Amino acid sequence: MNTISPRDWASHPPYLHAPYRSTSLRGPTKPLIPIQQTLSELTGPVYGHESLGRLDADLTKNARRNGEPLGERIIVTGRVMGDDGRLLPDTLLEIWQANACGRYVHKTDQHDAPLDPNFLGGGRCVTDDEGRYRFYTIKHGAYPWGNHHNAWRPNHIHFSLFGPTLLTRLVTQMYFPGDPLLELDPIYQSAPAGARERMIANFSIDVTEPGFALGYVFDIVLRGRGATPMERTP
Ligand SMILES: [Fe+2]
Numbered sequence: 544m545n546t547i548s549p550r551d552w553a554s555h556p557p558y559l560h561a562p563y564r565s566t567s568l569r570g571p572t573k574p575l576i577p578i579q580q581t582l583s584e585l586t587g588p589v590y591g592h593e594s595l596g597r598l599d600a601d602l603t604k605n606a607r608r609n610g611e612p613l614g615e616r617i618i619v620t621g622r623v624m625g626d627d628g629r630l631l632p633d634t635l636l637e638i639w640q641a642n643a644c645g646r647y648v649h650k651t652d653q654h655d656a657p658l659d660p661n662f663l664g665g666g667r668c669v670t671d672d673e674g675r676y677r678f679y680t681i682k683h684g685a686y687p688w689g690n691h692h693n694a695w696r697p698n699h700i701h702f703s704l705f706g707p708t709l710l711t712r713l714v715t716q717m718y719f720p721g722d723p724l725l726e727l728d729p730i731y732q733s734a735p736a737g738a739r740e741r742m743i744a745n746f747s748i749d750v751t752e753p754g755f756a757l758g759y760v761f762d763i764v765l766r767g768r769g770a771t772p773m774e775r776t777p
Contacts, residue, residue, distance in 0.1 A: 546580045547710045547766060548626050554741075554770040556733035563729040564690050566775050584710050599667050602638075602680035606663035613659055614643025614681035616756035619744065622674045623704060625711065626767040630674030636763075637667040637703045638678060645684030654686050679756070685724060697724035697731065701774075704763060711765045716774050718743045719759070734772035741771050 558570035578584075598605040603612055619638075623631045641647045641664060644656040648663055662681060670676050685695045699716040706712065718725060720743055725731050731739055741764070750758025763771045 546585065547708065549577075550766065551768050551770055553735060554738045554768070555773050556735070556775050558775060560729065560733035560775065562691075563733050563775065566733075570775070580710065585708050595667065595669060600676075600678050602640075602662065602664065602666045602678065604679075605666060607661045610661055612642070612662035612681050614662075614683070616679065617682045618677065618679055618750055618752065618756050618758040619700065619717070619761055620675065620677040620750055620758065621744075621761040621763060623670050623676065623706070624674060624762065624764045625706065628764075628767075628769075630670075631706060631765070632670050632672045632674055634670040634674070634676075634707070635667060635705050636670070636676050637665075638680070638700050639665045640680065640700045641683040641686055643681050643684055645686035647686075652686075656684070656686070682719070682757075690729060694729075695724055695727075697722040697728050702763065704765060706765045713763070713765050713771060714774055715763070715771050716742060717761045720744065720746060730774060733775060738770075738772050741769070 558566060560566050596605070603616055606612070623634045623636070625631050642659045642662045644659070646652060646654050646656040646658055648658060664683075666678055666680065668676050668678065680700070683698060683700075685698060688694050688696050698719045702713070702715050702717055704711075704713045716730070718731060725743075731742065734742065744759040744761040747758045747760045750760060752758065765771070
């Protein structure tokens with residue numbers, strides 16, 4: 544039975560990061576206790592293509608009620624890798640995001656921006672044999688979040704991946720290149736310099752579909768020295 548390499552903490556934000564205020568309420572104050580990797584940590588969950596709906600990976604279509612969602616269509620694609628760059632097929636990715644106005648479909652989001660009846664902001668897919676995934680979605684707006692005076696989150700898409708085992712679970716956020724809010728955002732800034740840049744997607748003219756949508760590439764590494772940083776939200 545193969546074991547999973549230890550997490551490289553140099554790639555991830557600390558549990559407590561004072562400028563990101565709510566981490567002080569939920570971050571552990573005592574050292575973590577390593578536990579032995581046993582069968583239950585090293586196997587499953589296992590997901591199959593049969594559990595996915597036909598439109599699950601297309602957020603521009605999966606919640607349509609009376610028309611197209613508003614906003615700029617984009618394509619987000621990339622590869623999922625484990626330790627040493629090994630490509631990971633059959634890996635479930637789930638994403639969630641605000642709409643083009645910066646509003647989530649969630650009862651706790653009371654931002655004064657309109658909801659879109661044709662956009663839910665949730666999607667999922669499974670990587671193919673070469674570890675690739677692909678989503679169609681809407682580029683969403685910045686939103687205020689009350690962490691400090693005049694705090695606005697940069698554009699981001701939330702990602703959750705399980706990988707081959709429970710130990711390779713990763714929850715992270717994908718950001719867009721050139722966003723002026725990145726240098727002001729305590730969540731993005733909480734990841735170590737040199738690692739946080741791995742959360743920024745690259746614009747790609749090759750992925751861009753003529754006359755339809757811009758394309759972005761976001762590769763995700765679940766473990767090892769080049770791991771994509773985790774986010775410190777519940
Ligand atoms: Fe968010």
